[in-house]
Amino acid sequence: MVKDKKNQGAEEKILSAARKIFTTKGMAGARMQDIANEAGINKALLHYYYRDKEKLFETIFLAEAQKFFPKINAIFQSDDPLFHKIEKFVDEYIDEMLENPYLPWFVLNEINRDPDQFMYKIWGENNLPKPGKFLDQIEKEIKNGTIKRINPVHLLMNLLSMTIFPFIARPMITRNLHMTDSRFRETMEERKKEIPKFIIDSIRK
Numbered sequence: 001m002v003k004d005k006k007n008q009g010a011e012e013k014i015l016s017a018a019r020k021i022f023t024t025k026g027m028a029g030a031r032m033q034d035i036a037n038e039a040g041i042n043k044a045l046l047h048y049y050y051r052d053k054e055k056l057f058e059t060i061f062l063a064e065a066q067k068f069f070p071k072i073n074a075i076f077q078s079d080d081p082l083f084h085k086i087e088k089f090v091d092e093y094i095d096e097m098l099e100n101p102y103l104p105w106f107v108l109n110e111i112n113r114d115p116d117q118f119m120y121k122i123w124g125e126n127n128l129p130k131p132g133k134f135l136d137q138i139e140k141e142i143k144n145g146t147i148k149r150i151n152p153v154h155l156l157m158n159l160l161s162m163t164i165f166p167f168i169a170r171p172m173i174t175r176n177l178h179m180t181d182s183r184f185r186e187t188m189e190e191r192k193k194e195i196p197k198f199i200i201d202s203i204r205k
Contacts, residue, residue, distance in 0.1 A: 013039045018056050027057050061106035068096050076134040082141050087196040090163050094192050097167045104167050147203040162195050
């Protein structure tokens, strides 16, 4: 039992150190030696737990995705008003991406490699994403005359792309706009209000 606790403690230190290194340097820039140094262990011990940085990267961001995406599902499934859902989605998503900026890259890579397997890893066999209630809610608001006629799928895509794209395109945005990391963060904090306002103003009657 003592050995198990010791092993668990060492692994937690490794995961904490790896998260910090990956978040600051990305997958390409991180080295196993950097992670070992941050964790205060030797490289041989790090390799005992994780044979390569790809496996370590997957372990960290798969766990994060498994925590995060059900939260988004819960927003879509909730009984909140449509405009509140839009605001809450943007707020939750930007907070998560600021905390884990390489999560979108992990998700894109996994989806492109094996979408079915990735969905199974995140959601399990019987718990897939359920945007249906959100899409039905949009249709209901259109029929009630509270928002303009819009294809619900396009509205969902607009919401996703406006929120996610800046994080995927971050290297290009920061380089071309001469933006520091702190300024990028400030801009994304501003977008928590800008995106919902833009979308809601565009559909409100």
